[in-house]
Amino acid sequence: MPDKTMRAAFVKAPFYIELREIPVPEVKDNWALIKVEACGICGTDMHIAQLTNHRLTPFPPTQWQGFGHEVAGVVEAVGNGITHVKEGDKVVLESSSVDPFSTVARNGRPDLNNKAPNFWNNDSMGFADYILAPKEALVTYDGLSPEVASLAEPLGVALDMVYTAEPELGNDVLVLGLGVIGLMAIPVARLHGASYIYAVNRSRGKRFEVASQYGANKVISTHDTLLNDIEFRAGGVDRALVSAPPSLLPDVFKVLNYGGIISYIGIEYGDGATISIDVNDFHFNKTQLRASHASPALYFPIALQLLKDRIVDGEVIISHVMTLDEIKDAMELMRDKRENVLKIVIKP
Numbered sequence: 238m239p240d241k242t243m244r245a246a247f248v249k250a251p252f253y254i255e256l257r258e259i260p261v262p263e264v265k266d267n268w269a270l271i272k273v274e275a276c277g278i279c280g281t282d283m284h285i286a287q288l289t290n291h292r293l294t295p296f297p298p299t300q301w302q303g304f305g306h307e308v309a310g311v312v313e314a315v316g317n318g319i320t321h322v323k324e325g326d327k328v329v330l331e332s333s334s335v336d337p338f339s340t341v342a343r344n345g346r347p348d349l350n351n352k353a354p355n356f357w358n359n360d361s362m363g364f365a366d367y368i369l370a371p372k373e374a375l376v377t378y379d380g381l382s383p384e385v386a387s388l389a390e391p392l393g394v395a396l397d398m399v400y401t402a403e404p405e406l407g408n409d410v411l412v413l414g415l416g417v418i419g420l421m422a423i424p425v426a427r428l429h430g431a432s433y434i435y436a437v438n439r440s441r442g443k444r445f446e447v448a449s450q451y452g453a454n455k456v457i458s459t460h461d462t463l464l465n466d467i468e469f470r471a472g473g474v475d476r477a478l479v480s481a482p483p484s485l486l487p488d489v490f491k492v493l494n495y496g497g498i499i500s501y502i503g504i505e506y507g508d509g510a511t512i513s514i515d516v517n518d519f520h521f522n523k524t525q526l527r528a529s530h531a532s533p534a535l536y537f538p539i540a541l542q543l544l545k546d547r548i549v550d551g552e553v554i555i556s557h558v559m560t561l562d563e564i565k566d567a568m569e570l571m572r573d574k575r576e577n578v579l580k581i582v583i584k585p
Contacts, residue, residue, distance in 0.1 A: 305363030414481030442576035
C-alpha cells in the first residue's frame with residue numbers, strides 16, 4: 238500500500254497554485270486508486286487557473302481545487318465491484334464517461350450522455366502522486382510510455398472534432414488553431430481522406446514545425462495573410478476544424494465551399510463569446526456549424542492505437558516533461574511562452 242500521505246497540486250483563480258501534502262484517498266467500492274505516472278497540462282487547466290468566471294468544474298473558480306485530467310498511471314488498489322482491471326495494470330483515465338443504462342445511450346447515442354461517475358468532484362485530481370478514479374474511467378493500455386499514453390485524452394478530443402465535421406474522401410480541410418488539439422487533428426483528418434490540409438495559426442514557432450511534420454500541405458500565419466486572403470486551390474475548403482477564438486468563425490464561413498461544414502471546439506467568456514453571421518449566406522450556401530464537445534470522453538482505444546502505430550506521433554507534440562514539484566513553473570511556462578510550448582507533461 239502507498240504511504241499515508243501524498244503530494245497534490247491545487248489551484249484557484251486568478252492563477253494561484255500550490256503543492257500540498259494530503260492524505261492518500263481511501264479506496265471505495267467501484268473505484269480504484271491509481272498511482273499517477275504522467276498527467277498532461279490542458280488548455281482547460283489554464284482556463285481554470287486564470288478565469289474567475291469560468292464554469293468548468295463543480296467548484297467556484299476562486300475556491301481551491303485539485304486539477305489535472307490527462308492521466309496515465311498504474312492501478313495501486315481496486316475496490317469491490319471492479320473486475321476489468323487489477324493491481325499493476327497500466328491505465329489511462331477517461332475524463333468523463335458514458336452511463337450505459339441511460340436512455341440516450343441505449344438509443345444509440347452514447348455521445349449524448351456524460352453522467353457516469355467521474356473524478357471531478359475529488360479533493361485532488363491528476364496533478365498528484367495518486368488519484369481515485371471510478372471503474373467507468375479506467376482504460377488499460379500497453380506498449381506506450383506513460384507520457385505518450387496520457388495523450389489519449391486530448392487525442393480523443395481531436396478525434397471528436399474530426400468526427401463531428403465528417404470529412405469525406407478528397408475533401409480540402411482547414412485546420413484553424415494549432416494548439417495540441419488542432420495539431421493532432423491534422424493526421425486524423427488525413428486518415429479520414431482529406432486530400433489537402435491547410436494549417437492556419439497566428440503565431441509561428443514550434444507549432445508550424447509540428448503541423449508540417451504531421452502532414453499539413455500548407456502552413457499559414459494569419460499574422461502575414463488574413464484568412465480571407467488565403468488562395469485556396471478550390472476557392473475555399475470543404476471542412477473546417479476550428480479550435481481558435483469564436484470571433485474568427487464569421488471569417489471561416491466566408492471560406493467554406495458550397496455545403497461546407499465547420500466543427501468548432503472552444504471556450505470563451507464575456508463579449509467574445511458572441512458572434513454574428515449572415516444567415517442568408519448560411520442558408521444559400523448550405524453551410525453548417527457543429528459543436529464538438531468531447532464529453533463523454535470517447536475513443537480512448539482508437540486514440541491509444543493511433544499513438545502506438547505512430548499515426549499520431551506523441552513524442553513530437555510533447556515539448557516539456559516536468560516534475561510535480563515544478564507544477565507552478567510549468568503552468569507559468571504554458572501561460573507565458575506559448576509559441577514554443579506544446580504539451581507539457583507532469584511526472585510525479
